[in-house]
Amino acid sequence: MSIKPFWKPSTKTIKHSNIYKMMQANGFENYQDFWKWSVRNKEEFWEATVKNLGIKLEKEYTSFLDISKGVENPKWLKNAKLNIIDSCFQNEDEATVLIFQKEGKEIQKVSQIELLKLVNQIANGLVELGLQQGDKIAIDMPMTLEAVAIYLAGIKAGMPIVTIADSFTPNEIAVRLKITEPKVIFTQDVLQRAGKELPLFEKVCELNDTKAVVLKVSNTNVSLRENDILWTEFLSSKKEFSTVIQNPDDIITILFSSGTTGEPKAIPWTHTTPIKGASDGYYHQDIHKNDVVCWPTNLGWMMGPWLVFAALINKASIALYYGAPMGVEFGKFVQDAQVTMLGVIPSFVKHWKTSNCMENLEWNSIKCFSSTGEVSNPSEMEYLMQLANNKPVIEYCGGTEIGGGYVTSTMVQPNIASTFSTQALGGEFVLLDENNNKSNKGELFIIPPVMGLSNTLLNRNHFDVYYKGTPTYKGQLLRRHGDELQQLENGYYKAQGRVDDAINLGGIKVSSIQIEAVLNQLEFIKESAAIAVSPKNGGPSLLVVYYVEIKSNLSNEERLNEAKSCIRKQLNPLFKVTDLVKIDSLPRTASNKVMRRKLRDLYENS
DSSP states (O other), X not given: OOXXXXXXXXXXXXXXXXXXXXXXXXXXXXXXXXHHHHHHTHHHHHHHHHHHTTXXXXXXXXEEEEOTTOTTXXXXXXTOBBOGGGGGOOSOTTSEXXXXXXXXXXXXXXXXXXXXXHHHHHHXXXXXXXXXXXXXXXXXXXXXXXXXXXXXXXXXXXXXXXXOOXXXXXXXXXXXXXXXXXXXXXXXXXXXXXXXXXXXXHHHHHTOOOEEEEEOOSSSOOOOOTTOEEHHHHSOSOOOOOOOOBOTTSEEEEEEEOOSSSSOEEEEEETTHHHHHHHHHHHTSOOOTTOEEEOOXXXXXXXXXXXXXXXXXXXXXXXXXXXXXXXXXXXXXXXXXXXXXXXXXXXXXXXXXXXXXXXXXXXTTOOEEEEOSSOOOHHHHHHHHHHTXXXXXXXXXXXXXXXXXXXXXXXXXXXXXXXXXXXXXXXXXXXXXXXXXXXXXXXXXXXXXXXXXXXXXXXXXXXXXXXXXXXXXXXXEOEEEEEEEEEOTTSOEEEEEESSSEEEETTEEEEHHHHHHHHTTSTTEEEEXXXXXXOTTOOSOXXXXXXXXXXXXXXXXXXXXXXXXXHHHHTOTTOOEEEEEEOSSOOBOTTOOBOHHHHHHHHHTO
């Protein structure tokens, strides 16, 4: 397969783009001038974006942005009334808004009116169950039609959704339920993957007693607890439901992201957060009406809710494949569903390239790819571009507490594999070195306010986490994020991983401390330090663990296998320990903090 080094947009592609339309409307010919305007005139940019997206307001705002309490406490759409779900149903009734395929089955299409009726049945079911506005609902399910409908229904009924990834262990599920205390959790009896049935309801039950609504997908009997009910009993017959209208700052979703301490941060999204995700989809992934957007993910990760809002608010279809995205079956789904924007994490692409499984498919409907979650490898991204006859990859990096991306690419600039061509529209950041001077390589700090940025945390002091002790830049307060970037000579950016103790594994962020707490229980480990190491040619991070030994008779291979098993069972089956390295003592600072960066350098230079 011949590989071109980069992609250049044609005049036709540029003129068809949403960015070009916005540039024309505001008198810009040059993209960089337009980006500068979007951050120097944030209020004007975001107000125009809300109109571009057709965000439905029940009551108009008195001011679009109020920063009287500081840029760290902005009020967007002040005094407005809305429910963001109303903005998700503005296509024609018969338009296809969701396409899905179960393993080994035919593709099915769902129209807007069909989805809306299902959403209303679920919302009525919640009320009939005795739940009230403000009560929390948890979802621990794969990304299915029902999961999407439950997600939309809860928000429509004014009930915040707690999202939990279906890959989590019972312990990780219990931690999230303890933090949020939902009244009910929606789940399935099993996960069906590659012909296997993996327990899910059983995991949900193991360490908590939250009432469960169970969707049965297997042919075996489900043994419910006294308080649990089946999906078929829960679903209301009523197909009309009046949307609960709320304030812009009311919570719609609680997602989790690992910080640098053991317990995950519980990050609330409000009715304004999806506007950020939908705007990124509109401008950067260039989603148009009736496009088909596919991004294998889960509601437990921010890209799940992002996919829902970025597709539906832009009047596009969500494409869901119920099996794993690793084989040709997924590739055929992308082909047959005529996906126009395919999202990936680099680990998928690595597997596709190694196995050649996607090479004999017709992916010409794809207009662009988008990659997030991990640092990507240029040769793998160039390979990906060629799977759809040289289509660009919109590199996309952000965070749960951002509601979207801070650095990304566009359809109006040349596309170079594994690089970001621009800071996201409507947002700005600065790179600072260790002495807090502006640099071409350094820690990234966001310049607030930006629509989508979190204002609260359920289980932490928000100001302390994101603003306390941060440097200022040109007199402006900066917001901490934890990523390190390098700006290249051509102005593009390259990801350099994390500067804090968080690690990205397979697109999932986890704290080093969480990994170490699990491994330190092993009989042969006195103490450990988990680090993320970049492969020599770039690409997804590898998990390497340094440990101080307690003498045992286990061989090195047995120790590595025990470490792998321990992480898989207690944290996440998707996390894999690549290497286990014995060390006499862990390097520490004068204040006794483990110097993980020093260990990273030691490993990469060994």
